[in-house]
Amino acid sequence: MSEVLLVHGSCHGAWCWRDVIPALAALGHEARAIDLPGHGADTTPLAEVTLDAYADAILAALDRPAILVGHSMAGFAITAAAEKAPEKIAHLVYLCAYAPRSGVSLVEMRREAPRQPLLDALEKSADGQSFTVRPEAAAGVFYQDCPEEAVAFAVPRLCPQAIAPQAMPITLTDRSTSLPKSYIRCTEDGTIPYEYQVTMTEGWPEGSVEDMPTGHSPFFADPEGLAARLARIAERGR
Template structure:
């Protein structure tokens, strides 16, 4: 979103895949406040020095990889790393003239436990996108359904979604 705001003429389109769709002036942390019972928020662990967060490994499989093969789940969990806290606390500032001029699509995953469907729907309605593609998938369709995801991305690109 930030790059599309800065250089919209260089961006053909944005696809939000299992992503937070932030309104201008909001932080990712703000978006999680809409779902006080969020399993994702409950699974976040703060680093002792407060510089990063991570997801408890025991929660990651259910949150991110609910429809993935066990071997893919193991490999993915092994590769999870702490994320710096800064981006989660940073706002983005977008405008209708710049960011709003870039076509936007959202891939809505109806089995996502990290960003639940109701939260995806709220963000889509609040911020707005041009196209919504539905997938019967967890938070990680790139692992569980790569061919279906690739087909969806081609449809978005071709304007047939």
């Protein structure tokens, strides 16, 4: 049995993993999800949300080495956690996520992508500290291949996303880069273009990258299939 900690992406919370956790449990793995600061049930003020705070929240949730799964922007969060305490992490899994480069922020990486499908769906707050996803646009960018029930569950739960952690460049060392890692690319992604996911994983070790035929939210579109992929990654790491 492996311990798996599931970390959500922008505007989401632990709630988005509701279907994956029991699917992983059915395969014999202990899975948990957390709310990053300022997300879900966590009440950290947006002005206090930083990439460092994300990393600390992840590490506080770990009491033994675990597989970290980071969705979308959480690619930065799990990597930042690995830089702080690699001994707490058995494997890094990037799920249609930003795979950080040293000295570059997530905002900069987003701008590098050949397309910006999310841009028109966003609204920036008046104080410039956060953005939200317009509810009428959320299904098209996040949930286009998800069951209607899941979309109805998810959209009202989307929260403002602090910009500060996404604008902070990250410095990578062998503390994170030496850890085992995997990437699950989503071929129908309506948020992070698939072709940019291909670019981010160029040169990764053979067998560490695989494609999943879903949009940006495989945790709703195919939770059993995602759980099976994560279970295989866990088995390979033993």
